[in-house]
Amino acid sequence: MNRTDAVGPDAAVRAWRALADTSVLLDGFHAIKHALRFDARVPVALTGDRAEVLALADELAPDVRDALDALLVEVPEERLRALVPRLHPTATAALAVRPxxxxxxxxxxxxxxxxxVVVLDDPRNLGNAGAVIRLAAGFGATGVVTTGTLDPWHPTVVRGGAGLHFATAVERMDIAGLPPGPVFALDAEGDDxxxxKLPDDAVLAFGSERSGLSAELRERADHLVSLPMxxxxxxxxxxxxxxxxxxxWSAGRPPGLET
Incomplete structure (x- = not known):
C-alpha cells in the first residue's frame, strides 16, 4: 500500500497546515532528495503529479525512490499552490523537522x-547563504554558522541550499560563542x-557582502587571509x-579522504 492509498489528499493537506509553522519547507524534488539522503525526518510530502516525480526519482535518485513512494501524496496543483505559492517547477514540496x-x-x-567550520559574518543575501551551505555540504565541512539577523533556515536559504542543510550543521551564533579552532578571516589585506595550509579544525570566516568583516570578528581572528585577485x-x-x-583546504588532503 503506498502513501496515496493510506492518506488521502484532504488528510495530507490538514497535516501540512498543522506542521507548516514549525517545519522546514523543502521546495522541489532535489531538496527533498537531499534531505532524505541525509536522514531528515519528513512527515508530509505533496505533489501535483506523483507518477512524474517517481519517474524522476527512477532516473536521478533511485536510492530514495522507495522513500518517496511511501511519502508522496498527490493533491490537485491548485491546492498545492495555495500552500506553497512559489511552487518549484517539479510541483513537489515537503515539510521536514529541523534538527x-x-x-x-x-x-x-x-x-x-x-x-x-564556515562562518558568515552578518550575511544579507538569503540566496548567497543557501549557496554557501550547499558548497559546505559538498566539501564535507563540519557546519555553517551565521552571525547577525539572517535566519540560516529561512525557506529561501533552504531553497538555495537544495535541502543540504541536513548534510551539515547549520546554526546562527554570536561571535563570542563561535566554535573552537583557529579563526582564518578572509580579508583583502591578509596573507595570500x-x-x-588550512588546518582541519579551522574556522573560516567571511564578511558580509556589503561591509566585509565586522570589527568584532576581525579582533577575534587569529589570521587574516586573502584570496588571489x-x-x-x-x-x-x-x-x-x-x-x-x-x-x-581540500587540496591539501589526500584524494578520497572522507571527512
Whole structure:
C-alpha cells in the first residue's frame, strides 16, 4: 500500500497546515532528495503529479525512490499552490523537522574536527547563504554558522541550499560563542591563502557582502587571509569566496579522504 492509498489528499493537506509553522519547507524534488539522503525526518510530502516525480526519482535518485513512494501524496496543483505559492517547477514540496539546536551546537563544538567550520559574518543575501551551505555540504565541512539577523533556515536559504542543510550543521551564533579552532578571516589585506595550509579544525570566516568583516570578528581572528585577485577587481561573490577557500583546504588532503 503506498502513501496515496493510506492518506488521502484532504488528510495530507490538514497535516501540512498543522506542521507548516514549525517545519522546514523543502521546495522541489532535489531538496527533498537531499534531505532524505541525509536522514531528515519528513512527515508530509505533496505533489501535483506523483507518477512524474517517481519517474524522476527512477532516473536521478533511485536510492530514495522507495522513500518517496511511501511519502508522496498527490493533491490537485491548485491546492498545492495555495500552500506553497512559489511552487518549484517539479510541483513537489515537503515539510521536514529541523534538527535540534543542541545537536547542531554539539557537532560544531566537538573536537578534534576533521573539517572546517564556515562562518558568515552578518550575511544579507538569503540566496548567497543557501549557496554557501550547499558548497559546505559538498566539501564535507563540519557546519555553517551565521552571525547577525539572517535566519540560516529561512525557506529561501533552504531553497538555495537544495535541502543540504541536513548534510551539515547549520546554526546562527554570536561571535563570542563561535566554535573552537583557529579563526582564518578572509580579508583583502591578509596573507595570500596560497602560501598557507588550512588546518582541519579551522574556522573560516567571511564578511558580509556589503561591509566585509565586522570589527568584532576581525579582533577575534587569529589570521587574516586573502584570496588571489586581479588588480582593480573589487571582490568575489560570497559563495565563490567560500568555494575557493574550501577548495584550498581540500587540496591539501589526500584524494578520497572522507571527512
Amino acid at each position: 535540534s539546536r543542541a545537536a547542531n551546537l554539539d557537532a560544531l563544538g566537538r573536537m578534534p574536527r576533521t573539517a572546517p 591563502i596560497r602560501g598557507l 586581479r588588480p582593480q577587481v573589487s571582490s568575489y561573490n560570497l559563495a565563490t569566496s567560500v568555494g575557493m577557500a574550501l577548495f584550498h
